[in-house]
Amino acid sequence: MDENRTELPMATLVGRALQALFHWGLADQTPELLKFRENAVFRVRLAGGAPAALRLHRPGYHDDRALASELQWMTALKAGGLHVPAPVPTLDGRDLVTLPATSTFASQHADIVSWMHGEELGRSGEPLRQAPERLTEIFGQLGEAMAELHNISDRWSPPASFVRPAWDFDGLLGENPFWGRFWDSPGLELGAARRLAALRPLLAERLRAAERLGLDYGLIHADLVRENVLVGAGHVELIDFDDAGYGWRMFDIATTLLRNRREAHFDLIQGALIAGYRRRRSLSDASLETLPLFLLLRSLTYIGWIGSRPATPDAQERQARYLTEALEIADELLHIPC
Structure with a gap:
């Protein structure tokens, strides 16, 4: 989520990457830093010369069981x-190492995953550059891929050791949500904090009512924003499963749509995504009626996220932007006075 961090000298960070690469027998190269967000990600070369991605995981965010589960x-x-990355085992057959x-x-933990060759769909805060016809095609493919992710997950039997976070009621609205207490986020003005706190019981009531509909729930990616969707030839590729876990499938759909609300062709994007999803998996009209609720819940998570990362560049500006968006959705989509 956050911008590339540069507090550490590059040589120091590369040295840490080389410590990890030793376990794969690949320490005879200079890894290329691609991004330093939640994780530090490097482009590396495998023994045969093929590219791959080395990930140095953020200490303390996920333990070894959760990271091993992600790779499984x-x-x-x-x-x-x-079209997703797959783990590349170490010389002794492990998918994950501890540095x-x-x-x-x-x-911290490190792993290497296979390289994906598609082009980023876009960047947050920048208008999508594709023509409307191409957007229809891409978001249709994304809807199909999302539905297949849910289909495959439901058919799969995770091992007994499998553990991932939950974007459930407690993970979104409990006393300690997965991404932080959005109503109690550091840096919020008192008035804003009160408005967000007032939303919690109203949203809790609506989410409980949605639960009673028997909404589709299971493993979800939970972060299919445009940076995590790569466009290939006739398909899309899904990357960055760092926040994947259990949740409502409508939360997956809402996550993708939220970051596209300002697009000139948003109606087209939403229509294509839903149509693509329905080509591969059932999605009732009653479920779709909960989309405004999940858009709002998703928007609130970003306030909690930035509040727990005050050192992120432009943290105050981001918090203000996330707050404005959440209150707009509360008013315009749910008509909740606050």
Whole structure:
């Protein structure tokens, strides 16, 4: 989510990457830093010269069980026909390694996943550049891929050790939501905090009512924003499963649509995504009626997220933007006075 971080000297970060690459027998190269967000991600070369992605995971965000579970699920999705990365095992057959703490780094986990060759769908805050016809095609493919992700996940039997976070009632509206207490986020003005706190009981009532509809629930990607969708030849590729876990399937749909609300062709994008999804998986009209609720819930998570990362560049500006968007959705889509 956050912008590339540059507090560490590049040589220091590359040195940490080389510590990880030793486990794959690949430490005879200079890894290329691609992004430093929740994780530091490098482009590396495998023994045969093919590119791959080395990930140094953010210390303390997910433990080794959750990260191993992510890789197991990605393997199942790839085996099911989705265009997603798959783990590359170490010399001794492990998918995940633990790097010891040093004077500079806390103990952290690392893995290598296969390279995806598509082009980013777009960047947050920048208008999509594709023509309307192409947007219809891409978001139709994305809807199909999302539905297949849900289909494959429902057919898959996770191992007993499988553990991932939950974007359930407590994960969204409980006392300690997965991405933080949005109504109690550091930096919020008192008036804004009160308005957000007032939303919680209203949203809790609406979410409980939605639960009683028997909404589709299971494993979801939970972060299919445009940076995590790569456009290939006749298909889309899905990357960055860092926040994937259990949740309502409408939350997956809402996550994709939220970041496109300002697009000139938003109606076309939404229509194509839903039509593509319905080509591969059932989605009732009653479920679709909960979309405004999940758009609002999703928007609130970003307030909690930025509040727990005050060192993120432009944190105050982002918080203000996320707050404005959430209150707009509350008013315009749910007609909740606040």
